[in-house]
Amino acid sequence: DSSVAPTTFVDADHAGCQDTRWSTSGSVHFLGERLISWSSKRQKSAAISSAKAEYIALSGCCAQILWMRSQLSDYGLGFNKIPMYCDNKSAIALCCNNVQHSRSKHIDIRYHFIKEQVENGVTELYFVNTEYHLADLFTKALGRDIIEFLTTKLGMRSFTPETLKQLMNEEDK
Numbered sequence: 001d002s003s004v005a006p007t008t009f010v011d012a013d014h015a016g017c018q019d020t021r022w023s024t025s026g027s028v029h030f031l032g033e034r035l036i037s038w039s040s041k042r043q044k045s046a047a048i049s050s051a052k053a054e055y056i057a058l059s060g061c062c063a064q065i066l067w068m069r070s071q072l073s074d075y076g077l078g079f080n081k082i083p084m085y086c087d088n089k090s091a092i093a094l095c096c097n098n099v100q101h102s103r104s105k106h107i108d109i110r111y112h113f114i115k116e117q118v119e120n121g122v123t124e125l126y127f128v129n130t131e132y133h134l135a136d137l138f139t140k141a142l143g144r145d146i147i148e149f150l151t152t153k154l155g156m157r158s159f160t161p162e163t164l165k166q167l168m169n170e171e172d173k
Contacts, residue, residue, distance in 0.1 A: 004032045004077065008065060009085045009128065011135035012043070012057040014050035021046050025057035026138030028154060029068065035154050039064065040138035054091035058084065058125070059114045065123060080121050085128040092125045 007030045015021040022043050029037040041060070047053035065082055072079060086092055095114050117123050136142060137150045151158050159167075 004072075006031055006065065006068060006072070006079055006082050007085075008061055008082065009133060009135040010054070010057050010061040011087060011133055011139045012047075012050070012053035013139035014047060014053040016140055017042065023047050023053035023056070024139045025053075025060055026135040027057070027061040027064065028134050028138070029064065033155070035156070037064070037068070038138055038154075049090075051088055051090035051094060054086055054088035055094050055114075058086060058091060058095060059112075062114045062117050062123060066117070069122070082123045083126055084123050085126050085133070087128055087130045087133045089127055092127060095125055 008027060010025070010027045012026070013024045016024050022045065025039070025041050025043055027037075027039045028035060039061075043053065043056050047056060061084065065084070069079055069082065095118050097115075114123075118125060130136070134150060134153055137147065137154070142150070148158060
């Protein structure tokens with residue numbers, strides 16, 4: 001059923017932590033047009049390139065997709081070729097290429113299972129331009145305009161302190 005088909009956006013902020021230079025992985029998961037899950041997590045090691053940081057983020061997100069896919073199958077909904085959107089073409093190429101290159105040999109083996117999921121047709125990777133990347137909100141500090149744009153696209157609302165006070169007063173009545 002395409003009205004509840006899962007879709008995922010994945011991003012990484014390469015070396016964003018000023019102290020450790022570790023990257024942050026971010027992802028958003030939709031069922032149809034509804035946001036059902038999001039994640040913002042610091043990676044456990046320093047990535048030597050933005051492609052590696054994105055590759056690690058894609059791998060972690062793929063594990064989440066597999067879990068969601070198994071939950072959906074319990075309800076009789078089976079999905080393959082689940083779209084994952086990423087803004088790094090090199091990371092996408094690493095995931096889709098089964099040949100081990102010198103530039104990828106340093107990547108820990110635990111992250112390579114995403115290649116198998118792509119090869120088996122569980123997920124498909126697509127490029128998305130950075131300015132339309134819905135997972136950006138969960139990886140780095142952004143300006144007010146882009147935050148408002150992304151929260152709207154995610155189906156979320158940003159509350160001002162005044163709006164929160166109004167809601168609290170309505171609840172008290």
